[in-house]
Amino acid sequence: MKWFLLLPIVASAQVTNQQLLNASKAPENWLMYSGDYRSMRHSGLTEITPANAGKLTLQWAYQAKIVEKFETTPVVVDGVMYITLPPSDVVALDAATGVRLWEYKRRMPPKAQVCCGQVNRGVAVHGERVFIATVDAHMVALDRKTGRVLWDTEMTDYKPGYSGTHAPLMVKDKVIAGVAGGEYGIRGFIDAYDVATGVRKWRFYTVPGPGEFGHDTWAGDSWKTGGAPLWITGSYDPELNLTYWGTGNPGPDWNGDVRKGDNLFSCSVVALDADTGERKWHFQFTPHDEHDWDATQIMTLLDRPIRGRDRKVLVTANRNGFYYVLDRATGEFLHGKAYVKQTWAEGLDDRGRPIRRPGKLPTAEGNHVYPQVAGGTNWNSPSYSPVTDLFYVPVREGGSLYYKGAADYKPGRRFQGGFFNNEQVAHDWYGAVRALDPSTGEMKWEHRLQVPPWAGVLSTAGGVVFAGTDDGYFKALDASTGRDLWNVNLGGRVIASPMSFAAGGAQRVAIAAGSGLFVFGLR
Amino acid sequence: MRLLFALLATGVYAQTRESNPYSLKDAAALAHGKQLYSYYCVFCHGMDGVSGRGAQLASTYRKHGSSDREMYRTIADGVPGTEMSGHWIDEDEIWKIVLFVRQFEAGAAAKRCAAPGDAARGESIFNGKGGCRNCHSKTSRLGPDLAGIGASRSIEHLRESIVEPDKAISRAYRVARLKTVNGESVRGILLNQDEYTVHVLDAAERIRSFRRTQLAELALPKESPMPSYAKTLQASEIDDVLAFLCAGGSR
Numbered sequence: 001m002k003w004f005l006l007l008p009i010v011a012s013a014q015v016t017n018q019q020l021l022n023a024s025k026a027p028e029n030w031l032m033y034s035g036d037y038r039s040m041r042h043s044g045l046t047e048i049t050p051a052n053a054g055k056l057t058l059q060w061a062y063q064a065k066i067v068e069k070f071e072t073t074p075v076v077v078d079g080v081m082y083i084t085l086p087p088s089d090v091v092a093l094d095a096a097t098g099v100r101l102w103e104y105k106r107r108m109p110p111k112a113q114v115c116c117g118q119v120n121r122g123v124a125v126h127g128e129r130v131f132i133a134t135v136d137a138h139m140v141a142l143d144r145k146t147g148r149v150l151w152d153t154e155m156t157d158y159k160p161g162y163s164g165t166h167a168p169l170m171v172k173d174k175v176i177a178g179v180a181g182g183e184y185g186i187r188g189f190i191d192a193y194d195v196a197t198g199v200r201k202w203r204f205y206t207v208p209g210p211g212e213f214g215h216d217t218w219a220g221d222s223w224k225t226g227g228a229p230l231w232i233t234g235s236y237d238p239e240l241n242l243t244y245w246g247t248g249n250p251g252p253d254w255n256g257d258v259r260k261g262d263n264l265f266s267c268s269v270v271a272l273d274a275d276t277g278e279r280k281w282h283f284q285f286t287p288h289d290e291h292d293w294d295a296t297q298i299m300t301l302l303d304r305p306i307r308g309r310d311r312k313v314l315v316t317a318n319r320n321g322f323y324y325v326l327d328r329a330t331g332e333f334l335h336g337k338a339y340v341k342q343t344w345a346e347g348l349d350d351r352g353r354p355i356r357r358p359g360k361l362p363t364a365e366g367n368h369v370y371p372q373v374a375g376g377t378n379w380n381s382p383s384y385s386p387v388t389d390l391f392y393v394p395v396r397e398g399g400s401l402y403y404k405g406a407a408d409y410k411p412g413r414r415f416q417g418g419f420f421n422n423e424q425v426a427h428d429w430y431g432a433v434r435a436l437d438p439s440t441g442e443m444k445w446e447h448r449l450q451v452p453p454w455a456g457v458l459s460t461a462g463g464v465v466f467a468g469t470d471d472g473y474f475k476a477l478d479a480s481t482g483r484d485l486w487n488v489n490l491g492g493r494v495i496a497s498p499m500s501f502a503a504g505g506a507q508r509v510a511i512a513a514g515s516g517l518f519v520f521g522l523r
Numbered sequence: 524m525r526l527l528f529a530l531l532a533t534g535v536y537a538q539t540r541e542s543n544p545y546s547l548k549d550a551a552a553l554a555h556g557k558q559l560y561s562y563y564c565v566f567c568h569g570m571d572g573v574s575g576r577g578a579q580l581a582s583t584y585r586k587h588g589s590s591d592r593e594m595y596r597t598i599a600d601g602v603p604g605t606e607m608s609g610h611w612i613d614e615d616e617i618w619k620i621v622l623f624v625r626q627f628e629a630g631a632a633a634k635r636c637a638a639p640g641d642a643a644r645g646e647s648i649f650n651g652k653g654g655c656r657n658c659h660s661k662t663s664r665l666g667p668d669l670a671g672i673g674a675s676r677s678i679e680h681l682r683e684s685i686v687e688p689d690k691a692i693s694r695a696y697r698v699a700r701l702k703t704v705n706g707e708s709v710r711g712i713l714l715n716q717d718e719y720t721v722h723v724l725d726a727a728e729r730i731r732s733f734r735r736t737q738l739a740e741l742a743l744p745k746e747s748p749m750p751s752y753a754k755t756l757q758a759s760e761i762d763d764v765l766a767f768l769c770a771g772g773s774r
Contacts, residue, residue, distance in 0.1 A: 405558050414613060419562040450718055471717035487719060 015077055015125045017172055021238055027461075028502035030076045033122045033167035034381065035499065037236040038301040041383040042459045043500035047507035048522060049462040053476040053485040055522055059508060060098035062091075062517040069495045070512040073122045073167065073381075073456075075130075076501040080144070081510075082125065083517060087118035088134035088164075090142060096503040098519065102147035104132075104140075112136045113412065114163045115183040121232070121379075121496075122167035124175055126195050133164030133177040139193050141175075151198035155179060155191055160411045162186050167233045171243060171274045174201055178230020182248040182294065185225030185415035190234075190245055190270075192277060202277030206230065206247045206265045213279070214264035222259035225409050227251030228266035232296040232379045237312070240329055242271045242280055244301070244314055248294035252407040254362040255290070255417025262287040267295045269314065271331060281331030285318045287353065290361050291344070291402055292373050292420070293319040300384050300391070306334050306439055315438055317382055317393040319375025322348060323441035337441035339434065340376035340395050344369050362402035362418050370399035372429070373420040374452070381456030381497035383465065388479045390435040390444055392465055396452030398422075398429030433457055433467045435482060447482035456497025458509070466509055468494030474511050474518065490518055539614060542591045545622045556623030559616055564624075567606065572627040576691050577607070578675040581627035586675055594621045606694055636678040638765035645767030648760055653752065655764070664728055665712065666696065666749065673769035681768055685761055688747035698748050699723045701733065702740040712748055 015031065023029070024036040027044035034041050048056065064070060068086035075082045081095040087108045092101040112118065112135045124131045129141045129150060137158040141150040155177075156162050161184020168177040171192075178190040188206035193199065207226035208214040218226055229248040236243050250259055250266035267286040270279055285295050300315050306325060314328040321342030325335040333352030345354040360369050376395055383392045400420045407417030422429075431449035436442065447467070455468025464485065465477045474494060475487035492514015500509045508521045545552040561570065567577030583589060587597045598617050601609035610617070649655040658666035672681065683690055692698075699713040699721065709731060711723035721733045721741060735741070752761060 403562055405562075406555075421562065421566070424566050450716065469718050473718045475718075489717075489719075 013078065014127045016127075020126070020170060027500070029078065030074065030499045030501045032075065032124060032170065033073055033233040034235070034298055037238065039233075039235040039298045040300060040386070041298065041381045041456070041497065042385050042461070043507075044461045045500055045502060045507040046460070046462040048460060048464050048476075048509065050464060050478045050480075050483075050485055052522055053464050056476065056486050056488075056509075056520045057522070058488075059503075059519045059521045061519065062093060062098045062100075064091075064515050064517070066515045069117050069119050069493075070515055070517070071119045071121045071496050072512050072517070073497050073499050074501075074510050074517070075123050075125055075167075076499075077125055077144070079503065081501075082123045082130050082144075083512075084120040084122055084132060084167075086120055087112070088120055088132060088136070090123060090130060090132050090147065092130075092144070092147060095501060095508070098517075104142050104147040104149070106134055106136075106140070109136055109158070111412070112158050112163060113161050113184060114165060114180060115414075119165055121165060124168040124170040126170045126175065129195060131168045131170070131175045131195075133166065133168055135163045135165065137162040137164050137179060139164070139168065139175065139177060139191070139198065141195070141198060153193060153198040153200065156189075160184060160186060161413075165231050169234045169236060169243060170195070171236050174274070176234065176243060176274075178206070178245065180229045180231040180248070182227040182229040182251060183253065183414050183416055184412065185227065185251045185409045186229060187224060187226055188228035188230060188247060190230055190272065190277070204270070204272055204277040204279065206268075206270065208264065214282075217261040217264045219258070219260035225251050225415060226259065226263060226266065228263075228268075229294075230296070231294075232298060235299045235301050235314075236274060237301055237328060240312070241274050242328070243274050244299040244328065245270050245272065246295040246297050246299055246316065248296050249289055249292045252409075252415045252417030253290075253292040254402060254419065255404050255407045256288055256361075258407055258417070260288075263289070267293060267320075269295060269299055269316070269326070271328065283324075283326055283331045283333065283352065285322070285324065285352075286320045289320075290404075291320070291369065293375050295319065296379055297377060298379075298381050300382065301328060302384060302438055304439060315384075315391060317377050317391075317395075317436070319371070319378060320344075320354070321371045321376040322354075323393075323436060324352065325439065325441070326352075335440065339393065339436060339441055339443070340397055341370045341399075342376070343399070362404035364404055366401035366403050366421060368399050368401055368425055372396060372398050372422060372452075373400040373402070378454070380454055380495075381458070383457045383459040384438060385459035385461075385465075385479055387461050387463060388435075388459070389438065390459075390479070391438040392457045392459055392479075393434050393436060394453045394455060394457050394467065395432045395434050396429075397432065398452065399425055401425055431469070433465065433477060433482065435479075445482040447477050447484070453494070455494035455511070458498040458500060460500055460507075460509075462507075466498040466511070468496070468498065468511055468513065470494070472513060474498075474513060474520075488520075490514060490516065492516065543618050543621055543625070544615070545618055547622065547626055549622075552619050552622055553626065555616075556619035556621075559612070559620050560623045563610055563612070564620065572624065573677055576680065576693070579677060580624050582674065583628050584674045586671060591621060594624065604695070636673045636676070636681065636765070636769040638678055638762050638769050640759065640762030640764070640766035642763070642766040642770040644760075645763035645765065648756070648764050649767055653756065653760075653764060658749070664724060665726070667693075669768060671771065673771065678765060678769065681765055682761070684749070685756075685764065686751060686753045688749040688751055689745065692745065692747045696748055698744055698746050700740075700742045700744060701738050703733065703737050704739045713743065
């Protein structure tokens with residue numbers, strides 16, 4: 001019967017925990033924001049190779065009616081693609097043709113505030129549900145078949161400056177996400193909600209309250225407006241049952257006088273028990289940050305020998321300019337190395353703590369420090385390829401002028417304590433995609449870009465790395481050498497990370513650029 | 524946070540009022556406005572509203588309007604085709620900047636530059652021997668139109684632009700020198716360069732489009748497309764041209 005054949009497009013089977021655990025083994029799908037629980041941002045598909053990438057052509061495009069930045073990474077389940085549009089809409093598309101199946105439009109209250117745009121980066125899927133964390137700080141579950149709202153839970157009152165912008169992380173029976181708002185003096189947290197009911201199961205405050213571990217790293221009442229927001233999706237190790245989250249800047253950003261101390265757990269990675277939210281360990285990349293160097297980068301989980309011993313590690317290229325290798329069972333610092341020009345630290349000590357140079361903090365007149373305020377890299381994705389055993393990072397070279405100013409907290413207002421200027425010091429800025437040795441952080445190759453990119457990278461088992469540029473190009477590089485294989489100008493800035501899936505057995509690569517989503521393939 | 528896209532987001536914060544909610548008597552607002560001005564404005568306009576390479580703000584005349592509403596628009600949306608970009612700042616912060624700029628006006632009146640030369644002689648040099656009009660007119664894209672320039676730039680700035688044009692080069696008029704793989708040499712104004720392409724406006728105002736793979740050499744020297752007139756014009760002739768510009772400039 002004909003309708004029966006069409007059914008898989010409209011009503012695909014449940015997404016099971018088993019599928020999520022084995023996401024990388026089914027590369028025709030892309031089941032979560034970073035592809036798999038290890039957040040490798042790697043596709044196992046092999047059809048596109050350095051030999052044929054030059055023949056990539058547009059298969060379809062989806063034009064969104066938006067003016068805000070388009071930061072989504074699509075999720076694909078059995079022929080259906082789920083994307084988010086700013087501020088907090090969800091659209092389901094036929095992954096083979098781009099034809100729209102349904103749309104969830106969320107009306108946004110006028111004062112929902114986000115520092116850098118009312119953006120959203122993607123969904124999570126589980127069972128028959130799709131989840132989005134919204135700019136007005138709700139977690140919403142939709143029916144995957146229809147887009148109908150199943151439940152809608154307020155995470156917190158958005159008005160003081162809380163928002164949801166990142167794709168949730170789905171673990172077992174809980175959907176997990178944190179709140180953004182690091183420029184509004186929020187107190188950051190990470191929440192887990194029951195997938196069936198939307199009832200909150202646990203909350204972890206990224207700024208500890210009285211009596212909690214780390215509370216004494218905040219002077220006086222500064223913890224109440226300490227920031228440490230969440231705006232990029234965490235990773236998960238099922239054997240350790242730990243989720244890993246990179247946290248954002250302490251508030252106010254550029255004036256630390258009112259928050260003396262290390263300011264835990266800002267600019268850190270926290271390892272939280274997936275069932276209880278209990279903190280197992282933390283590692284702070286930038287204690288008492290005063291440069292706005294959020295640690296909201298994707299935490300990549302690898303297993304590899306480090307100095308002769310097999311380790312379960314977590315690797316990350318941090319916004320502060322250093323690449324880190326941590327033991328992800330214990331949080332032990334194993335290795336660190338600068339991967340971009342930085343002028344603020346002599347290096348890292350034995351425990352990974354930066355050895356600060358004097359005179360590198362923001363000043364009233366402006367202080368020229370490297371890396372730039374947006375960091376050596378930012379939220380846009382890195383990628384790890386098990387084929388080449390390289391870690392790929394989109395990097396931003398150059399410094400900023402950092403200014404220290406007054407910091408008065410008023411609910412719902414920006415709480416920044418200063419500012420920055422890039423224009424006046426942009427003469428030596430450039431971008432690159434760099435391939436690092438994952439164990440040492442040593443650079444193996446570099447592909448230079450004119451402008452520091454806001455696009456992430458994707459590696460594929462066919463030996464290709466996909467990257468995007470701020471001047472609108474989407475390009476394919478040889479994963480072994482960084483050689484330019486193919487490019488196309490999409491006519492709008494690429495402020496998103498690419499992903500790959502298969503439709504009808506053919507490999508596809510998708511990227512958002514400008515206000516469009518573009519899907520490429522060989523056939 | 525990710526980054527405040529100071530250059531992006533034209534009109535993200537919609538203007539909701541016609542006039543400034545803050546008054547010059549509000550010392551706190553003025554102090555905050557001064558701080559914001561020091562972040563966003565000082566590099567081009569100077570802390571005194573005079574000394575930068577941007578338009579003089581210590582004046583009651585502003586080319587793009589001096590009403591509260593017009594100044595708000597100029598800050599929020601920028602001025603297309605110039606180096607003045609839009610700013611993605613909260614509405615009340617824009618109003619505080621407007622307030623700080625407003626306090627420059629005390630005693631400034633409609634300031635116009637004054638030069639010792641003869642404006643009529645200056646006009647004939649501008650149109651004739653100096654060749655200025657070839658690039659500075661309403662129709663040329665090789666240089667900015669100088670109509671009304673005397674009201675928005677200081678005499679020192681204008682003199683420097685004539686005598687030492689390489690000293691401060693507007694980003695809208697950067698020079699590109701390139702040589703193609705076929706041996707053609709082009710000097711022009713850099714319109715755009717991205718990952719794979721370069722566009723220049725050549726001396727005949729043709730837009731030339733190149734793929735980087737077509738280029739054997741590409742240099743972006745720190746030179747203005749405008750020649751120095753320190754040797755080709757007498758000091759008195761430069762004064763005449765300056766007098767012409769101060770009096771209104773090219774019509």
